[in-house]
Amino acid sequence: MERPAWAPRSIDISVPSVSRIYDYYLGGSHNFEVDREAARRAMEFMPGLPKIMQANRAFTRRAVRYAADAGITQFLDIGSGIPTFGNVHEVAQTARPGARVVYVDHDPVAVAHSQVVLEGNADAAVVAADLLKPRDILASPQVEQLLDLERPVALLLVAILHFVEDTDDPYAAVAELTAALAPGSLLVLTHASYEGIPLPPGRAEGAVDVYRDIRNPLIMRSRDEIARFFEGYDMVEPGLVPMPHWRPETAPEDEDPYAFSGFAGVGRTS
Amino acid sequence: MTAEPDGPEDRLRRFATIWSRAVFPVTSTSLTRPEFEEQLLPLARRLSEALRARSFEAETPKEVGAALVGAHCTDPDALARSLDCVDAYLVLYCGEDGPQEELRTRCSRLQHAMAAGFAQELRERTLAEQEAIAQAALRAQGVVAQALHASEARFRAVFEGAAIGIGIADLEGNILQVNGALVRMFGGGEQAVRGRNVSEWTHADDAPQVWRLYDELVRGEREHYHVEKAFYRPDGTVLWTNLTVSLLRDADGQPQYQLALMEDTTERRLLNLRLRYEATHDALTGLPTAPCSSNAWRRSWPPGRASASACATWTWTASRPSTTASGTRPATGCSSRSPTASSPARPRPARWSPGSAVTSSWR
Ligand SMILES: C[S@@+](CC[C@H](N)C(=O)[O-])C[C@H]1O[C@@H](n2cnc3c(N)ncnc32)[C@H](O)[C@@H]1O
Numbered sequence: 001m002e003r004p005a006w007a008p009r010s011i012d013i014s015v016p017s018v019s020r021i022y023d024y025y026l027g028g029s030h031n032f033e034v035d036r037e038a039a040r041r042a043m044e045f046m047p048g049l050p051k052i053m054q055a056n057r058a059f060t061r062r063a064v065r066y067a068a069d070a071g072i073t074q075f076l077d078i079g080s081g082i083p084t085f086g087n088v089h090e091v092a093q094t095a096r097p098g099a100r101v102v103y104v105d106h107d108p109v110a111v112a113h114s115q116v117v118l119e120g121n122a123d124a125a126v127v128a129a130d131l132l133k134p135r136d137i138l139a140s141p142q143v144e145q146l147l148d149l150e151r152p153v154a155l156l157l158v159a160i161l162h163f164v165e166d167t168d169d170p171y172a173a174v175a176e177l178t179a180a181l182a183p184g185s186l187l188v189l190t191h192a193s194y195e196g197i198p199l200p201p202g203r204a205e206g207a208v209d210v211y212r213d214i215r216n217p218l219i220m221r222s223r224d225e226i227a228r229f230f231e232g233y234d235m236v237e238p239g240l241v242p243m244p245h246w247r248p249e250t251a252p253e254d255e256d257p258y259a260f261s262g263f264a265g266v267g268r269t270s
Numbered sequence: 271m272t273a274e275p276d277g278p279e280d281r282l283r284r285f286a287t288i289w290s291r292a293v294f295p296v297t298s299t300s301l302t303r304p305e306f307e308e309q310l311l312p313l314a315r316r317l318s319e320a321l322r323a324r325s326f327e328a329e330t331p332k333e334v335g336a337a338l339v340g341a342h343c344t345d346p347d348a349l350a351r352s353l354d355c356v357d358a359y360l361v362l363y364c365g366e367d368g369p370q371e372e373l374r375t376r377c378s379r380l381q382h383a384m385a386a387g388f389a390q391e392l393r394e395r396t397l398a399e400q401e402a403i404a405q406a407a408l409r410a411q412g413v414v415a416q417a418l419h420a421s422e423a424r425f426r427a428v429f430e431g432a433a434i435g436i437g438i439a440d441l442e443g444n445i446l447q448v449n450g451a452l453v454r455m456f457g458g459g460e461q462a463v464r465g466r467n468v469s470e471w472t473h474a475d476d477a478p479q480v481w482r483l484y485d486e487l488v489r490g491e492r493e494h495y496h497v498e499k500a501f502y503r504p505d506g507t508v509l510w511t512n513l514t515v516s517l518l519r520d521a522d523g524q525p526q527y528q529l530a531l532m533e534d535t536t537e538r539r540l541l542n543l544r545l546r547y548e549a550t551h552d553a554l555t556g557l558p559t560a561p562c563s564s565n566a567w568r569r570s571w572p573p574g575r576a577s578a579s580a581c582a583t584w585t586w587t588a589s590r591p592s593t594t595a596s597g598t599r600p601a602t603g604c605s606s607r608s609p610t611a612s613s614p615a616r617p618r619p620a621r622w623s624p625g626s627a628v629t630s631s632w633r
Contacts, residue, residue, distance in 0.1 A: 013407050020403070027298040027344040029399035030406075050298060057300035082403070085342050086300035108414060113406035249302045256295065 016214045018163060019081040019110040025050040026057070030082045030113065038214050045206030046199065048258025053159075055243040055259035056190050060158050061091050062247055063188045063266055066236070067154040068095035072186060074153045076143070078104040078131050078177075079160025083117040088156060089124040098123060100146040104137055106130045131160060132168055134176040152184035161229065162192040162219050162262075174229050183269055187233060190264040191226045192218060196242050198257040226263050233267030240265035278366065285363040286314040292355045293338075296347040309341045317356065317384075318364035321376055328383040335387025339395055349388045353381050435511070435532040438518075441488045441525060443468035455511070455534045457503045468528075473500040473508075487517050490525040498535070510536045 016038040020031040024039045027050070031039075043049050064075065073096050077088045080103035089101040103118075103126040105111050114126035125142040137143060147153060155177060164170035178187060197204045204220075211218040227240050238245060242260040244252040274280060290307035299306055313334045320330045338348060356377065365373045429436055435452030439445045448463050456462045468484070476499060483495040494516040501509040511532040518527040552559050 025298075027342065029344075029396040030403040032403070054298050054300065057298075058302070061300045108410035109403065109407045112410040112413070113402060115409075116402065116406065250304065254303070 013109070016216075017107055017109065018211075018216045019105065019107045022053060022159075023082045023084060025053045026084055028082070028084045030084070038210055042207040042210040045203050045210070046197070046258070048198070048256060048261075049207065051256040051258040052261050055255065056159050056262075056264075057086055059190060059243040059246055059264045060088065060156070060188070061086055062249065063156075063264075064088055064091045064154070065095050066247060066266065067186050067188070068092055068099065070186070072152050072154045073099045074147045074151065075099065075101045075156060076104070076137075076147060076153050077101065077156040077158070078137065079157065079163070080105050080110070080114065080126070081107075082110045083114050087117075089118070089121065093123065100124070102127060102140075102142050102146050104129050104131070131157070131164065131170075132173050134173055134180070137177070138180050149180055150182055152182050152186070154186040154188055155181060156188045157229075158188065158190050159192070161189065161226075162221065163216060165217060165219055171228060178269060181269060185269045186236070187230065187267045187269070189226075189229060189266075190243065190262060191229075192220055192262045193222060193226065194220050195223055195261075195263070197261040223263055226265075230265060230267040232269075234270055236266040236268060278364075281363045282314055282318055283311065285318070285359055286311045288359055288363075289314060289352065289355045292351045293343060293348050296345045296351060297341070297343050298345070299342045306341070313337050314364075317360060317380060320380055321360060321364055321373060322366065322368060326376060326379055328379075328386075331380040331383035332387030332390070335384035335389075336391035338384075338388055339391040344392060344395070349385060352388075353385065356381055356384070435530075435534070437463070437530040437532070439468050439528050439530070441528065443488070446527070452532065455509055455532065456501070457505055457507075459504055462504045468530075471501055473502060475500045475508075484515070487515055487528060488525070490517065493517050508536065509534065510539045 013032055014034055016034045020035040021039045021042075023030040024036050025043075039049075046052075067075070068091075073092075075088055075092050080088070083103075088103070089099075092099040092101055101124040103114055103124070105114070105126070106129065108128060111126050111128040118124045118126060123146065125146055127137060127140045127142045129136040129140060131137075138149070143149075157174065161170050161174070164173070174187070178185065194201055194204055208218045208220060223240065230240065238247070240263050243262065243264040244255040244259045246264045246266075286307055290303060290310050293310075294303045294306055297306065301309070316330050316334055320327075335349070338352060343349070343352075360380070361370070361373045361377050429447075429449050432449060433451055435449065435455050437445055437448040437452050445463060445466050445468065453460055453463055472481075477497060480497050480499055483492065483497065486492040487495060494514060496512070496514045499511055499513045501511065503509050512535050513533075514531045516529045516531075517525050518529050520526045550559055551557060
């Protein structure tokens with residue numbers, strides 16, 4: 001008999017993975033030929049994809065430092081992907097030694113790799129779980145051990161929500177997560193959008209189609225739709241903006257035009 | 271560090287600034303450009319010293335090339351731009367007043383070594399990362415395999431241990447897997463069920479809708495159905511079952527298998543019929559006491575051993591709590607008299623308690 005339908009899926013590395021494609025954009029080699037092939041195809045339509053990812057990482061870095069400066073010492077990073085460089089725990093623990101970081105991803109390969117990278121780091125751990133099942137995340141031993149939910153947490157949902165379709169109700173998942181967080185917690189978020197891409201819409205759609213083809217559809221949302229994730233939050237200045245405009249440390253004019261694709265924002269619970 | 275304007279330190283910094291501006295657009299670092307420049311400054315210093323050192327040694331420029339990879343400049347363009355920059359500006363900003371000809375020669379050799387160091391390090395890093403991700407994939411596969419194994423073991427335990435008969439067939443009706451309870455219901459011979467086709471299991475008493483429901487299910491038009499159905503055992507006796515058949519779909523929702531759960535109701539059925547018979551026939555003469563048809567009784571009373579012995583082990587016991595399901599309570603049939611009232615030879619008040627043959631099919 002074949003695998004019962006309720007058994008977990010096996011790891012099929014002949015299927016491209018979002019986290020490994022992302023690693024390729026960032027110049028890493030934590031990827032397989034299928035991943036690179038998909039990445040190259042997407043880049044035929046949007047050659048600047050790596051620049052978007054780089055801007056995304058740079059924003060994350062600034063946001064984590066902002067959170068650390070604001071006194072936050074606990075980080076929950078969902079959709080953390082494959083650790084490469086400038087990871088959240090490195091930035092956070094540099095800014096605040098002893099800062100606690102829990103990574104979450106549903107890609108088993110990304111999780112297995114994170115485990116190796118985090119070995120020996122008593123203040124960081126990774127959970128294999130799905131954003132759409134907040135209870136699995138919140139009740140995980142890693143979260144229970146490392147995070148004190150009575151105190152503020154920075155919840156990072158960086159470049160993940162655009163992989164969740166409306167039918168799976170990402171708004172509800174985010175609301176359930178943030179409901180579990182103490183007042184003063186931060187929601188750190190980036191999201192893909194057609195707004196800001198320095199290309200005619202048709203071109204960008206070609207890249208979006210590549211993600212549909214690999215069965216990881218990229219859901220492009222408008223600024224208003226993305227702003228809805230922050231309903232009930234006090235937006236940290238300057239609000240929901242293209243990534244280079246969020247508390248820049250260097251002149252945004254120097255950034256690659258692609259870096260302005262999509263939106264980034266940080267909100268605070270009250 | 272305070273650098274005297276246009277002093278060596280100031281010139282070194284200017285070189286590092288130019289270098290970082292040239293390379294930054296092709297890096298994937300999350301650092302800002304000024305932070306990246308800080309990473310290049312010590313490398314620039316080493317190049318500057320190597321340029322003016324008395325003798326050439328390749329180790330330093332090689333390490334500088336490798337350090338570029340360490341600063342996440344993995345794009346080959348980062349090397350090309352670095353070398354352009356060293357070629358055009360190193361002697362100019364860091365050569366001080368040395369002999370131009372020699373400095374230029376030295377600068378070329380530094381670049382060759384830098385390129386070698388970069389290539390070597392990039393190769394190492396690529397291999398290490400490939401190794402790491404392959405290992406991660408393997409380990410993840412192991413985790414999934416383990417979960418799968420546990421899930422399968424659990425499934426097998428439930429499947430084999432179930433008292434209920436379970437069978438799985440494909441949509442063409444080929445029986446793929448049956449559990450022990452099902453085999454026992456059919457009399458214990460594996461060949462009676464394994465490898466057979468569901469369509470062979472017609473029975474004279476099949477209700478008209480039985481096969482219509484079946485067809486709808488395998489066509490994917492129905493998720494499950496529930497019927498009472500009889501089967502022929504290989505020895506010719508009849509097996510009556512409560513049969514529930516469900517459609518199993520794969521993760522994409524495509525129909526894949528049919529799952530049959532069957533409960534052996536042969537004894538219960540015989541018992542009901544027997545009670546009805548007793549209720550309507552005189553215990554001594556065996557003649558009908560009421561105008562109730564007993565055709566069904568005759569037709570279903572098989573000569574087979576299983577049913578006979580099952581029947582034989584049903585016993586009357588006084589005031590023991592019933593362990594049978596409510597569905598096995600004696601039916602009063604078409605008679606208005608209660609079954610117990612018609613059997614004066616037996617102890618009076620009674621509850622039914624199943625004998626061993628009946629319960630055994632549930633072990
Ligand atoms: C583009 S990567 C972003 C990585 C990292 N957050 C960053 O911005 O650098 C998106 C990650 O989200 C993960 N992901 C997508 N959907 C998810 C879900 N429903 N639950 C958990 N992780 C998910 C993917 O496996 C992938 O590793």
